Structures are given as C-alpha cells and as structure tokens.
Amino acid sequence: MSEREEFLRVARRAGDAASGLAPLPRAAKDAALHAVADALVESAPEIVKANEADVARAREAGTSEYMIDRLGLTVERIAAIAEAARKVAALPDPVGESVRGGVLPNGLELRQVRVPLGVVGIIYEGRPNVTVDAAALCLKSGNAALLRGSSSAHESNTALVGVMQAALAGTDVPADAVQLVPGTSRESVKHLMRARGLVDVLIPRGGASLINSVVEESTVPVIETGVGNCAVYVDASADVAMAVDILLNAKTQRPSVCNAAETFLVHADIADAFVPRALEALREAGVTVHGDERIRSYGGDVVEATEDDWYAEYLSLDISGRVVDSLDDAVAHIRTYGSGHTEAIVTTSQPAAKRFVARVDSAAVMVNASTRFTDGEEFGFGAEIGISTQKLHARGPMGLPELTSTKYVVTGEGHLRG
Structure with missing residues (x-):
C-alpha cells in the first residue's frame, strides 16, 4: 500500500x-x-x-x-x-x-x-x-x-x-x-x-x-496560529518604572514563545528618562538590543538595527528598539512590521490608551500589562490549541469553543x- x-x-x-x-x-x-x-x-x-x-x-x-x-x-x-x-x-x-x-x-x-x-x-x-x-x-x-x-x-x-x-x-x-x-x-x-x-x-x-x-x-x-512579532509601546505619559518592568517581563520571562516581546517603541518625549534605564535592565538580563540611531545614542553596546530586525520573531534574548515621535508613528510601525499577535501600550493617559486600542489591529492589545498574558490559561479559558492571528472563525487564544462550529x-x- x-x-x-x-x-x-x-x-x-x-x-x-x-x-x-x-x-x-x-x-x-x-x-x-x-x-x-x-x-x-x-x-x-x-x-x-x-x-x-x-x-x-x-x-x-x-x-x-x-x-x-x-x-x-x-x-x-x-x-x-x-x-x-x-x-x-x-x-x-x-x-x-x-x-x-x-x-x-x-x-x-x-x-x-x-x-x-x-x-x-x-x-x-x-x-x-x-x-x-x-x-x-x-x-x-x-x-x-x-x-x-x-x-x-x-x-x-x-x-x-x-x-x-x-x-x-x-x-x-x-x-x-x-x-x-x-x-x-x-x-x-x-x-x-x-x-x-x-x-x-x-x-x-x-x-x-x-x-x-x-x-x-x-x-x-487553515487557522493560522503562532507567529508573534509583539511590540511594547512606551507612551509619553508612561510611568517609567512600570514601563521598564513590563518590557523586561515581556522579553525575558520566557523569550522562546510567541507572546514574548520582540520590539519596543518609545515616545521621543520620554526617551531620555526611559531608554537608559531600559537598556541597563535589558543588559543585566543578557538581552541584545538592536536599535535605530536614536536608541543607539543612549548606549554603546546597542547593535544597529536592520530592516530585517523590525520583522524578526527572535524567540531569543534579542529585541529591536526604536524612538518614535508620536503614538500614531508607533501604530504605523506595528501595522508595517507586526504579525497581528499581541501589542502593549504603557501609559497613564486614558485617551492615549483608547486611541492605541482602537487603531492597533492585533488579536490582543494590552494596556499597562505584559504581552506574556496572551495565553488560554491566563485568560481563564483553560488549555489552548494555539493562538490564532487571523480574523475568520477564531482569533486569539483558541480554547474548546474555538474548536467548534455551529x-x-x-x-x-x-x-x-x-
């Protein structure tokens, strides 16, 4: 046979x-x-x-x-x-x-x-x-x-x-x-x-x-699952300490999974306060940062980011970083390079959070929380078959209901x- x-x-x-x-x-x-x-x-x-x-x-x-x-x-x-x-x-x-x-x-x-x-x-x-x-x-x-x-x-x-x-x-x-x-x-x-x-x-x-x-x-x-080029955006009004903690958790808590952060975007107005602290924390955790020119100006050990870095799902202790001039620029970056999995905004501004949530077209959007929470168990669904990044039938963590039709x-x- x-x-x-x-x-x-x-x-x-x-x-x-x-x-x-x-x-x-x-x-x-x-x-x-x-x-x-x-x-x-x-x-x-x-x-x-x-x-x-x-x-x-x-x-x-x-x-x-x-x-x-x-x-x-x-x-x-x-x-x-x-x-x-x-x-x-x-x-x-x-x-x-x-x-x-x-x-x-x-x-x-x-x-x-x-x-x-x-x-x-x-x-x-x-x-x-x-x-x-x-x-x-x-x-x-x-x-x-x-x-x-x-x-x-x-x-x-x-x-x-x-x-x-x-x-x-x-x-x-x-x-x-x-x-x-x-x-x-x-x-x-x-x-x-x-x-x-x-x-x-x-x-x-x-x-x-x-x-x-x-x-x-x-x-x-086919139900597409998995690929996660997830971004953390630090807004102009972010609490810096909270932003560093969220970024570190999103990148290092388990770097080999699809909901780990692969990119961070920082509003120019908070870059001086945030970037040096973030680079130090990432360095101590063994993370290699691939940064644009403005990120590299804050640390000599930052690797120059290439176009491929913005698309990368590293699944390792690597992350790309960019300074942006506005929330809309952050959204534009995510729309261009993201995979539609999970994005996060760190901000104390409710209008900024609402605008980010409304404009980012991903399966999950976090406000002041790590991207690592996109998970069936964490959402209270129990086990999952995967995380769907498409829009038909099922999107996000796929638990038992997503394995049914009607x-x-x-x-x-x-x-x-x-």
Missing part, C-alpha cells in the same frame, strides 16, 4: 470516528480523557525509551540543546502531560451550548448550537507534548485528531498515540479518534494539506516557515412557508 493510500485509509477512519464521537455526552469524553491520562503515567517508561531514540538521533544531527530540551521527555514530564489532559476533562463542554435563539414571529423555535468541527488536522514541530495536548482538546470538543508531528519526534509520537488509542479502546470514544498521519516524508504532510473533503480544518503550530508553507499550499481550510436547529409544529 502506498503512503498516500495509507493516509486516505487513516483519514477515512478518522472521519468515521468523528461521526461516532460527536454525539457522545460529556461524561463519556471526560472518562476517556482520564483513561488516557492514567495510561500515559502507566506507560511512561516505554514512552521515555521511544523518546530516547529521537533524542539520540537529534544529537547525531547536531540539533541545538535548546531544541533537544523541547524534544525530550522524562517520567516527570509525562506526568505533567497527563495532568494537563485531566485539566481538559475538567473544563466545560462546549458541544451543544446554545449560542443564541428564541421563538420567531411565526412560532418557529430557533436555536444556534455549538457542534464539533469534525476531523481536525494538526501539523506541528518537535514537541511531543503537543501530541497529547492537541488530542485531548480535540476529544473534549468532539473532534477526531489527525496528527502530523515533526519527523524528529516520530518515535515519541508513535508511542504516545499508541498508548492513547489503547486507552480509548476501553471507553465509549472510538480509538480512531486519535491518529498519526502515516510516514515521515514531506509528501505525508502534503497528503494532509490536500485532504479537502476528508479533513475539515488544519491548524499549524510552529515557526513562520511552517505556518506559511501550510497556508500557501493547503487546500484544506448549526441551526429549527423546531416547528407542522409549519409551512407560504
């Missing part, structure tokens, strides 16, 4: 599983998630053994220790992944929720209710925890998960999916509701991206190149349209 034929077989089984999963009550889905969590803990040694093969292969290939850390699994990490699945089970079930409705003038009862999307394809890079996180979120929202992780984590993902399928076999949830796309070649990714009619939606999770590739090549509808249920008593 060819790789494509094997993929089609798996995709059709996922569709059948989605049909069986959609009408299940919350109790059945929650029980399945707890069974998965228990099985992961029990099978941790065999999962770690599979992961060791991936890690050894990554080291032989010269992969950075940072990326190997993201790839690695331990018994403790698997326990944390299992606990995350239990937390998903504890979240409210969105399926069946009435979004709106009422009785029409003609007496028909109209309800718009949440329903699963169906088969959700997820393409992601070398983080095995995503295999379980994505599967758990899909199951809770009534969807079948068709997973295509990085080839670097293939042994780990195969073991994880095998454990989950075995656990589901003893529950009311079809075991085929969680499946791995067959193969490790690039062609296997293309099979998933072109499975229109078998896969209802694709969600890519990873860097810009992965997301752009999926968006440009897929015939299946349908209209119309109930009459023999009503006929005249």
